[in-house]
Amino acid sequence: MTKKSKSSEGASFLGASGAELFDRILQEEGVEVLFGFPGGMVLPIFDRLYSSPIKFVLSRHEQGAAHMADGYARSTGRTGVVIATSGPGATNIVTGLANAHMDSVPMVAFTGQVRSALIGNDAFQEADITGICRPITKHTCLVKRVEDLGRAMKEAFYIARTGRPGPVLVDIPIDVSTSKLAQEPNLQIALPGYKPRISGHIRQIKLAAEAINASKRPVLYVGGGVIIAGASEALRELAHKGKLPVTTTLMGLGAVDEADPLAMQMLGMHGSATANYAVQDSDCIIAVGARFDDRVTGNTATFAPKAKIIHIDIDPASISKNIKVDIPVVGDAKDSLERIIEFIQPVDRSPWLEQIAQWKKRYPFTYEANGNIKPQEVIDTVAKLTDHDAIVATGVGQHQMWAAQFYKWRKPRQAIISGGLGTMGFGVPAAIGAQFGNPGKTVIDIDGDGSFTMTMVEVITAVRYDQPVKWIVLDNDYLGMVRQWQEMFYGRRYSATPHPCPEFKAIAEGFGARGISIRDRAELADGLNEALRHPGPVVVDVKVEPEENVFPMVPAGKSLHEMELGKLA
Amino acid sequence: MKHIITALVQNQPGVLAHVAGMFAARGFNIDSLVVGRTEDPELSRMTIVVVGDDRVLEQVRKQLEKIIPIVKVRDFMNVSYVERDLMLIRIHATPEKRPEVVELVNLFRGKVVDVAKSSLLVELSGAEEKVEAFIELARPYGIRELARTGIIAMPRGTQSDSRQTDEADE
Numbered sequence: 116m117t118k119k120s121k122s123s124e125g126a127s128f129l130g131a132s133g134a135e136l137f138d139r140i141l142q143e144e145g146v147e148v149l150f151g152f153p154g155g156m157v158l159p160i161f162d163r164l165y166s167s168p169i170k171f172v173l174s175r176h177e178q179g180a181a182h183m184a185d186g187y188a189r190s191t192g193r194t195g196v197v198i199a200t201s202g203p204g205a206t207n208i209v210t211g212l213a214n215a216h217m218d219s220v221p222m223v224a225f226t227g228q229v230r231s232a233l234i235g236n237d238a239f240q241e242a243d244i245t246g247i248c249r250p251i252t253k254h255t256c257l258v259k260r261v262e263d264l265g266r267a268m269k270e271a272f273y274i275a276r277t278g279r280p281g282p283v284l285v286d287i288p289i290d291v292s293t294s295k296l297a298q299e300p301n302l303q304i305a306l307p308g309y310k311p312r313i314s315g316h317i318r319q320i321k322l323a324a325e326a327i328n329a330s331k332r333p334v335l336y337v338g339g340g341v342i343i344a345g346a347s348e349a350l351r352e353l354a355h356k357g358k359l360p361v362t363t364t365l366m367g368l369g370a371v372d373e374a375d376p377l378a379m380q381m382l383g384m385h386g387s388a389t390a391n392y393a394v395q396d397s398d399c400i401i402a403v404g405a406r407f408d409d410r411v412t413g414n415t416a417t418f419a420p421k422a423k424i425i426h427i428d429i430d431p432a433s434i435s436k437n438i439k440v441d442i443p444v445v446g447d448a449k450d451s452l453e454r455i456i457e458f459i460q461p462v463d464r465s466p467w468l469e470q471i472a473q474w475k476k477r478y479p480f481t482y483e484a485n486g487n488i489k490p491q492e493v494i495d496t497v498a499k500l501t502d503h504d505a506i507v508a509t510g511v512g513q514h515q516m517w518a519a520q521f522y523k524w525r526k527p528r529q530a531i532i533s534g535g536l537g538t539m540g541f542g543v544p545a546a547i548g549a550q551f552g553n554p555g556k557t558v559i560d561i562d563g564d565g566s567f568t569m570t571m572v573e574v575i576t577a578v579r580y581d582q583p584v585k586w587i588v589l590d591n592d593y594l595g596m597v598r599q600w601q602e603m604f605y606g607r608r609y610s611a612t613p614h615p616c617p618e619f620k621a622i623a624e625g626f627g628a629r630g631i632s633i634r635d636r637a638e639l640a641d642g643l644n645e646a647l648r649h650p651g652p653v654v655v656d657v658k659v660e661p662e663e664n665v666f667p668m669v670p671a672g673k674s675l676h677e678m679e680l681g682k683l684a
Numbered sequence: 685m686k687h688i689i690t691a692l693v694q695n696q697p698g699v700l701a702h703v704a705g706m707f708a709a710r711g712f713n714i715d716s717l718v719v720g721r722t723e724d725p726e727l728s729r730m731t732i733v734v735v736g737d738d739r740v741l742e743q744v745r746k747q748l749e750k751i752i753p754i755v756k757v758r759d760f761m762n763v764s765y766v767e768r769d770l771m772l773i774r775i776h777a778t779p780e781k782r783p784e785v786v787e788l789v790n791l792f793r794g795k796v797v798d799v800a801k802s803s804l805l806v807e808l809s810g811a812e813e814k815v816e817a818f819i820e821l822a823r824p825y826g827i828r829e830l831a832r833t834g835i836i837a838m839p840r841g842t843q844s845d846s847r848q849t850d851e852a853d854e
Contacts, residue, residue, distance in 0.1 A: 308756070
C-alpha cells in the first residue's frame with residue numbers, strides 16, 4: 116500500500132500550483148484521456164490542461180463525459196477519468212457515478228468546488244457533491260489544502276482500481292487549484308482501513324472443490340467480477356476440466372465464449388430457458404463474481420432450491436446478502452479459480468450435460484423473421500457481419516435484452532452494458548469512450564429509440580474527435596420495455612410509452628455523421644454492412660416491429676422456472 | 685434482537701454522515717450511535733446498537749467495513765463485554781419527596797448533580813437495563829427532562845469469571 120513519497124520521476128513539486136500538480140499526477144497515473152466539460156471553478160485546471168499531453172475530450176453534457184469514462188474503463192480495464200465544474204457540472208455526473216458504482220467500474224471523477232472560504236454559504240454554483248455522491252461511489256474526498264491534493268489523487272486511483280473497483284470522487288475547491296506548494300507534498304497513501312488484496316482461504320478453496328467434485332448437476336453462475344479480475348481464461352479452464360455448464364449474468368457476458376457447448380448464455384429475468392431450468396435443477400451452484408441480483412434470482416425463496424451454493428467474490432458484503440451461501444470464498448476471482456482448478460477431478464456428468472443439450476435444442480432464443488423487421492433479426496445480422504467480435508454497447512430496455520440474447524458473445528470486455536443501475540442513455544456516450552480506448556476496433560452501440568434520444572447529442576462529440584462509432588437504433592416508436600409490461604400486466608394501457616421519433620438520419624447528418632435509414636427487410640444486411648464499412652461515425656435508424664416482446668420472461672416475484680416462454684411455449 | 689458494534693474510524697469530515705447514510709439507505713435500524721475520541725487523536729470510535737437478526741448484524745458489519753475511513757469493526761456476538769449508558773434525568777421532587785428520590789438514586793449508585801426547589805438533576809450510568817429500571821421507578825415522581833448518551837461498550841480483558849465482579853458492582 117505504501118508508495119514513494121516523491122513523484123515516481125523523483126521530480127520536485129515545490130512551487131507548483133494545485134492545477135500543475137493535478138496534471139502531473141494524472142500523467143504519473145498513466146491517464147491518457149480525460150473526458151469532461153469546463154466551468155468557472157475548474158478554470159485553473161483547464162488552463163493547465165491547455166498545454167498538457169493528456170488528451171481532453173469535450174462532451175456536450177457532463178453525463179455524457181461520465182459515461183464515456185465508464186465505457187473507456189469497461190472496454191480497456193483501465194481507470195476512466197472525468198472532470199466537471201462545481202454545482203450543476205458536478206450534479207450532472209451523478210448518474211454516471213451511480214452507474215459505474217453499481218457495475219464496479221474503476222473511475223475517478225474530479226469536480227471543481229467553490230473557494231474553501233465560501234463552502235457552506237450557498238455560493239454561486241455550489242453543491243455539496245461529496246455529500247450527494249457518498250452513497251453512490253466507492254469513496255469521496257473534499258481536498259482542503261493543496262498539500263493534500265496529490266495524496267488524495269493517488270488514493271483515489273488506488274481505491275478505484277483495487278479490490279472491488281468503483282468510482283471515486285475528488286472535489287477540489289478553486290483556491291486549492293491556484294495555491295502554490297510551499298513544501299514538498301506528501302504523496303504517500305494512508306488508508307489504514309482499506310485492505311483490498313484478499314486471497315481466498317485454502318480451507319474454503321478445498322471445500323469448494325470438494326463440493327464441485329461431488330456434484331452431479333453443477334452450474335457455474337458467472338458475473339462481471341470474472342471479467343474485472345481477468346479471470347475468463349481460468350473460468351474456461353475450470354469449466355472444461357470439471358465439465359461444468361456455464362451461465363453468465365448480463366455483466367458476465369463474454370466471460371465465456373457462447374459458442375462453447377458448455378455455455379448456456381444469460382440467466383435470469385430475460386435469460387435463456389436452459390440456464391434458468393439448469394439453475395433450478397442444479398445440486399451445486401458455483402457463483403463467481405456475481406451478486407445474486409433480483410433480476411437474476413427471481414423469487415429468492417425458490418431460487419436453486421436443490422443446490423449447495425458456493426460463492427466466490429472479492430466483496431465480503433456480497434456473500435449471503437440476498438441468498439444464503441453454503442461455501443463462501445472471499446477473494447479475487449482469478450486467484451480463487453486458479454487454485455480451485457488444481458483440486459478438480461474429472462467426473463462423468465454426461466446425463467446432466469445431455470439434459471442441458473436437450474434444453475438448448477428445445478429452447479433457443481428465437482424470433483420469426485416475417486412482417487416488419489424484427490429487432491432480434493437486426494442484432495443477429497450485426498453479430499454475423501462483425502463475427503461476434505465487435506465491442507458492443509447498449510442502452511437500457513428491450514434492445515439491451517435482445518443484444519444480450521442474440522449477439523452470441525465471445526470475449527471479455529466486449530459487452531459495454533449498464534447492468535445494475537439500468538441507465539437509459541448509457542450506450543451513446545459509453546460507445547464513444549470504448550472507441551477512444553480501442554482505436555481501430557469496431558465499436559457499435561445497439562440502442563433503442565428511447566435510450567438513444569436521451570444522449571444522442573454526444574454523436575457530435577464522436578464527429579468532432581473522429582471516433583467511428585456505429586449507432587444502430589432499433590426504432591419502434593415506443594419505450595418498448597415499459598410498453599411490454601403494460602401489455603402483459605396493465606391491460607395494454609400504453610400510458611406515456613408511445614414515443615414518436617424524429618428522423619434520426621437527418622439528425623445524424625446535421626451533427627456531421629453519416630445517417631442511414633432502413634425501412635425494409637431487403638435493405639437490412641446491405642444497410643448494416645454499409646454502416647460497418649464506413650470509416651466515420653454512423654447512425655443507422657432501423658424501424659422495427661413496434662410490439663415485439665422480449666422472451667423468455669420471468670415475471671417479477673416469480674421463480675426462474677416459472678418464466679413465460681412466448682412463442683416457445 | 686439488539687447487537688452492539690463498534691467501529692474505529694479515521695477522523696475525517698463526513699464519516700459520521702457516511703455511516704448514518706448507509707444505515708438509512710440499507711434500511712438498518714439503529715437504537716443508538718455514539719461517537720467519541722479515543723486514545724489516538726487520529727481515530728474516533730463509534731458504538732452502534734443495531735436492531736436485527738444475525739444476518740442483519742453480519743451485513744451491517746460488512747457494509748461498515750466497506751467504508752474506507754473505517755479502520756476496524758468489531759461486533760460483540762459471543763463476547764463478554766461491559767456496556768455503559770450515561771443518563772441525565774431531571775425528576776420532579778418537592779422538598780417532602782426529596783429524601784425518597786435521593787434514596788432511590790443512592791440505591792442505583794447515581795449522583796444528584798443539581799438541586800432546585802421542586803426538582804433534582806440526577807446523573808446515572810450503567811448497563812441499559814439498569815438505566816431503564818431507574819427510569820421506570822422515577823416515573824411516578826414525574827420526569828421533567830431526560831437525556832441519554834447511548835451505549836458504549838468494550839470487551840472484557842479476560843473472558844473467564846470477571847463478570848461476577850462487575851455484577852456485584854451494580
